[in-house]
Amino acid sequence: MQLPPALHARLAGAPGEAEPLPVERDPAAGTTPFRFAARQVRFPREHEFFEDGDVQRHLYLQDVLTQVAGDPERPRVPEFTCQVAGCCQVFDALEDFEHHYHTLHRNVCSFCKRAFPSGHLLDTHILEWHDSLFQILAERQDMYQCLVEGCTEKFRTSRDRKEHLVTRHLYPADFRFDKPRKSKGPATPGPAVQVSAEALGGDQVPSEGDAMEVCFEHTELPPEPSGERRTYGHRIPSTICFGQGASRGFKSTKKRNKHQ
Amino acid sequence: MRGRYRLSGLCSPLPVLILVQISSSSTMWSRRQRRLRPLSCGVEELRCRRREREAALRKARREQQLVSKRLLRDEDPEKAEGYVAVILGEAEIQQFLRLAQRGTEEKEREKALVSLRRGLQHPETQQAFIRLEGSIRTLVGLLTSNQALLQLEAARCLHELSHSEQSTVAEACLPATSYLLTYLSGHSSDFISPHLTVLEALGYALSQLLQAKEAPEKIIPSVLGSPLPQHMLQLLQPGPKLNLGVAVEFAWCLHYIICSQVNNALLITHGALSTLGLLLLDLAGAVQRTEDAGLELVGEELACPVLRCLSNLLTEAAVEAVGEQMQLRDERVVAALFILLQFFLQKQPSLLPEGLWLLNNLTANSPSFCTSLLSLDLIEPLLQLLSVSNVVSVLVLTVVCNIAEKGPAYCQRLWPGPLLPSLLDTLAFSDTEVVGQSLELLQLLFLYQPGAVQAFLQQSGLQALQRHEEVAQLQDRVRALQQTAQHG
Numbered sequence: 001m002q003l004p005p006a007l008h009a010r011l012a013g014a015p016g017e018a019e020p021l022p023v024e025r026d027p028a029a030g031t032t033p034f035r036f037a038a039r040q041v042r043f044p045r046e047h048e049f050f051e052d053g054d055v056q057r058h059l060y061l062q063d064v065l066t067q068v069a070g071d072p073e074r075p076r077v078p079e080f081t082c083q084v085a086g087c088c089q090v091f092d093a094l095e096d097f098e099h100h101y102h103t104l105h106r107n108v109c110s111f112c113k114r115a116f117p118s119g120h121l122l123d124t125h126i127l128e129w130h131d132s133l134f135q136i137l138a139e140r141q142d143m144y145q146c147l148v149e150g151c152t153e154k155f156r157t158s159r160d161r162k163e164h165l166v167t168r169h170l171y172p173a174d175f176r177f178d179k180p181r182k183s184k185g186p187a188t189p190g191p192a193v194q195v196s197a198e199a200l201g202g203d204q205v206p207s208e209g210d211a212m213e214v215c216f217e218h219t220e221l222p223p224e225p226s227g228e229r230r231t232y233g234h235r236i237p238s239t240i241c242f243g244q245g246a247s248r249g250f251k252s253t254k255k256r257n258k259h260q
Numbered sequence: 261m262r263g264r265y266r267l268s269g270l271c272s273p274l275p276v277l278i279l280v281q282i283s284s285s286s287t288m289w290s291r292r293q294r295r296l297r298p299l300s301c302g303v304e305e306l307r308c309r310r311r312e313r314e315a316a317l318r319k320a321r322r323e324q325q326l327v328s329k330r331l332l333r334d335e336d337p338e339k340a341e342g343y344v345a346v347i348l349g350e351a352e353i354q355q356f357l358r359l360a361q362r363g364t365e366e367k368e369r370e371k372a373l374v375s376l377r378r379g380l381q382h383p384e385t386q387q388a389f390i391r392l393e394g395s396i397r398t399l400v401g402l403l404t405s406n407q408a409l410l411q412l413e414a415a416r417c418l419h420e421l422s423h424s425e426q427s428t429v430a431e432a433c434l435p436a437t438s439y440l441l442t443y444l445s446g447h448s449s450d451f452i453s454p455h456l457t458v459l460e461a462l463g464y465a466l467s468q469l470l471q472a473k474e475a476p477e478k479i480i481p482s483v484l485g486s487p488l489p490q491h492m493l494q495l496l497q498p499g500p501k502l503n504l505g506v507a508v509e510f511a512w513c514l515h516y517i518i519c520s521q522v523n524n525a526l527l528i529t530h531g532a533l534s535t536l537g538l539l540l541l542d543l544a545g546a547v548q549r550t551e552d553a554g555l556e557l558v559g560e561e562l563a564c565p566v567l568r569c570l571s572n573l574l575t576e577a578a579v580e581a582v583g584e585q586m587q588l589r590d591e592r593v594v595a596a597l598f599i600l601l602q603f604f605l606q607k608q609p610s611l612l613p614e615g616l617w618l619l620n621n622l623t624a625n626s627p628s629f630c631t632s633l634l635s636l637d638l639i640e641p642l643l644q645l646l647s648v649s650n651v652v653s654v655l656v657l658t659v660v661c662n663i664a665e666k667g668p669a670y671c672q673r674l675w676p677g678p679l680l681p682s683l684l685d686t687l688a689f690s691d692t693e694v695v696g697q698s699l700e701l702l703q704l705l706f707l708y709q710p711g712a713v714q715a716f717l718q719q720s721g722l723q724a725l726q727r728h729e730e731v732a733q734l735q736d737r738v739r740a741l742q743q744t745a746q747h748g
Contacts, residue, residue, distance in 0.1 A: 001602045001644045004637040011544055011595040018591050018635055020627035024667035026707050033736035036700035038624040038662045041617065042575040043568075045519040048322075049617070052610035053564045055317045057512065059310070060561050061464075065419065099408035102455075117404075117443055148442050148487050149494060169438045169487070 121147070128158070348379035350392045357398045360410065373402070373413035380420035389421065390432065400436045403458050404443050415461040422465040431469065431479070437462060441491040456503050459495070463509025470516035480522045489517075489527055493535045498542035504562060507539075511565035518572045525578035533579070533588045536570050544596035547603045560608045563600060567614045574621040591632040594622065598638055605645070612648060616655035623662040630663045634673040639663075643682045650691040657686065657697035664704040671708040679705075680715055687724040692733050699737040706744050713745050721745065 030036045043049050082089045082097065084105045091097040104115045107122040111130045116122040124145065127134050137143055142154040144161040148169050155161040165171040348356070356379075359372035379385040389395050399421075402414035440462055444455045469479060483489070492510045496502075514532070518524055543559050543566065570588070573579070579587055597619055604611040622629045633639060642660070646653050660679070663670050686698045705712040725742055728734045 001605050001641050003598055003602055003641050007595050007598060007636060007638075008548060010636060011541065011548070011592055011599065013592070015590045015592060017589045017628045018631040020631045021634070021669040021673070022667070023627050024669065025665065026667075029665055029704060029707055030700075033740055034700055034703050036661050036665065036697075036704070038665050040575045040621045040624045042521075042572050043519065043617075044521065045516065049613065050568070051318060051321055053568070053614055054321055055314055056608070056610060057561075057564065058317050059313060060508075062313070096408045099411070099455075100406065103406035148438055149491065151487050165439075171439045 120149070346379050346385075347382050348376070348385045348388060350388050353379070353385070353389055353392055353395065357395060360402060360414075361398060366407065366409070369407075370409050370413060373410060373417065377413060377417045377420055380417055386421055386423070396432045396436065400440065403440060403462075411455070412457055415458040418458075418461045418465055422461075422468045434466075434469065434479070434483075437466065438487055438491065441488070441495075456506055459503070460505045460509055463495075463506060463513060467509055467512045467516060470513055470520075475516070476520040476522055480517055480520055483517065484523050484526055489514075489530055489532075493527075493530055493532060496535055496539055498539050502539075502542070504559075508561045508565070511562055511569065515565040515568045515572075518569050521572075524573055524576045525581075528573060528576060528578045528582055528586060531586055533570070533573055533586060536566055536573070537588045537590060537593050539566055540570065540600070541592055541596045544599040547599055560604070560611060563604075564611055564614060567611070567618050571614070571618045571621045574618075588622075589628065591629065591636070594619075594629060594632045594638070595636065597622075598636075598641060601645070602641070605648070609648065612645065612652050613655060616645075616652065616659065619659050620655065620662065623659055627666055630666055630670060633659075633663060634670065639674060640678055643678050646682055646686060650689070650694050653686060653689070653691075653694045654697050657694070657701055661697065661701050661704060664701060664708065668708045671705060671712075674705075675709050675712065676715070680712075680719060684719055684721060684724050687721075687728075692731060695728055695731075695734055696737070699734065699741060702741055703737070703744075706741070717745055 076092050077094060079090055079092045080097070082091070082100060082105075084101075087105070089100055091100065103117060107116040107119055108114070109116070109122060109125055109130070111126070114125065116125060124147070128144065134143060138156075142156050144155040144158050146153040146155070146161060146164060146169075148165070151169070153164060153168075155164060162171075353376065356372045356376040360369050360376070363369035363372060380389060399414055399417060402410055403418065405411045405414065440458070444459045444462070469475070470483070472479065492514055495510045496507055496514075514527075518527065539562075543563055546559055574588065597615060601612065601615045604615055623633065633642070639660070642656055645656050660674070664674060683698050683702060686694055689695055689698075702716070706716075722742065722745060725738050728738050731738075
């Protein structure tokens with residue numbers, strides 16, 4: 001199939017529609033015994049027209065799922081450490097490092113050092129936490145934007161927003177917005193992963209009235225039977241260590257303390 | 261930028277090496293790294309096996325069984341896994357989940373999830389998982405873990421669960437989907453991230469759910485009432501953040517929603533037509549580039565659902581009601597489509613009908629698009645497709661009819677050129693539908709193009725017509741044309 005050379009240029013060119021040639025129909029067109037009428041066609045899901053494409057899709061999935069089920073070999077490299085100040089996570093595969101870097105170091109607030117999963121959430125955080133103009137405006141109008149992209153709702157307080165996220169967008173009810181920094185321990189130089197209740201040795205019952213910050217940290221499995229107090233603590237992933245502070249950070253594995 | 265750290269500022273040599281690695285792996289359109297099992301059979305045997313698989317799938321589809329999950333599991337006796345899926349009970353599942361979430365040793369946590377995933381290959385384990393309270397919630401937490409390996413294993417668990425014959429699993433995931441999409445979509449595609457794998461798994465799970473029998477009544481309305489459609493469209497925006505594997509899954513999701521015809525007007529108001537149109541342009545651009553480099557392209561996996569979505573959406577009355585921005589009027593779409601058609605002809609001929617279907621829907625009611633085909637010199641390439649198959653030939657002729665029926669100004673531009681010789685060729689076909697469509701086109705040409713009749717007669721057109729005089733579906737039209745040709 002030979003395409004005119006100018007076509008590729010057209011694709012790269014500016015958007016636009018062609019000025020249509022004049023339309024002039026003869027009533028005899030398409031009349032008996034003829035039957036042609038220009039007509040758009042739609043096909044419902046089960047139509048046999050889709051058979052070929054559906055079969056190809058299925059073959060693709062079979063291939064993909066075979067890969068998923070198999071345990072892939074991961075290329076290993078000599079162990080190395082994350083270079084970000086205060087972080088001594090060790091890796092032996094590049095993918096793991098990239099993921100670590102991306103989730104914990106990439107979108108970091110330079111004011112308070114909290115890490116966010118995306119640029120969008122970081123921007124939201126900076127706006128809500130470090131912009132005094134925002135605070136002023138928030139006194140008079142709804143400024144807390146829903147986090148779900150595409151939802152344009154705004155709220156008066158971050159608690160209202162959380163309420164909305166839970167009821168309207170079905171976020172987990174125990175989904176955590178981090179507490180503001182009231183920790184008793186010294187300021188940590190590393191990524192702002194919240195410290196568990198036990199490690200700080202304190203009473204970390206959250207107060208819902210606090211302004212909330214936008215961070216994605218998750219709770220544990222479903223709470224124990226209701227008699228027990230819920231642990232609102234956030235885990236430190238066991239391999240992250242801090243410069244000082246949390247006692248859990250020093251649980252030893254042979255990978256630790258390579259870079260001190 | 262205020263408030264942000266950037267990747268720059270690392271000064272030791274190793275991170276520089278990593279940077280190099282990252283940039284070389286960010287070509288979205290190159291075929292994914294496939295970790296193939298060592299082959300113990302030849303290429304011919306593989307082809308043969310593939311044909312058998314295809315035949316089995318066609319049969320299944322005709323029996324409406326294609327959605328059946330068990331077909332996704334290729335019963336391959338050569339699978340060298342060396343273990344059998346173990347049935348796990350609720351207690352064991354819970355134990356594995358706790359270990360995965362709270363274990364102190366990374367390896368321990370990983371192993372727990374691997375064990376769980378293997379167990380989930382068995383339907384009874386799947387059901388036990390669904391029954392266990394909080395299991396999905398825990399899984400959601402693991403799907404957003406900041407530890408790559410856990411996240412990946414969790415995604416694979418989700419894959420396994422998606423095969424459950426009961427839709428309860430995917431339904432249970434549905435509420436968490438908005439949350440997961442928000443969390444996972446915020447990444448940059450510079451990094452190879454498990455986020456992408458999880459996103460893909462999520463899209464896949466959703467696509468399975470959307471194919472359920474009850475989907476049009478129960479599931480699709482609630483999906484349409486949530487921000488999910490906007491999320492999905494966002495994941496289909498062309499640009500540096502587009503990931504092929506993720507886009508494929510969500511494009512199929514959109515297709516299942518659209519062809520169920522629940523509320524396509526809503527999708528149009530969300531800009532689905534323009535997003536998908538731009539994506540089509542992007543696909544065509546990628547095809548052009550990689551053809552030069554000779555790289556293999558997995559774009560056909562994405563092309564199919566995109567073509568279907570566009571074609572079906574164009575038929576909605578709502579298209580007329582929205583602003584121009586939301587419509588599809590850009591003639592570059594036609595250019596893109598032809599570039600893709602050429603690609604399909606070489607690599608994936610089974611997609612030609614779908615591409616031509618879109619071309620029909622673009623041209624049927626649009627003088628502008630018909631004019632584009634003429635001014636971009638696309639008639640001749642179009643006619644070159646006539647010998648591919650009967651289905652393709654009928655569609656090609658239909659598109660040309662769409663142009664011709666708009667009157668003399670259009671027929672004039674179709675003439676002279678290869679049209680008449682092509683028509684005389686198609687009249688020699690034995691397929692009734694192909695011949696029938698040729699007759700329709702002839703009528704239009706006779707009506708609108710002076711000189712067409714004479715040229716037809718000169719090139720032995722009457723003989724070409726003769727052979728169909730006795731065919732029931734064709735005879736009336738044949739006679740009418742013979743009369744017009746002979747008596748004017």
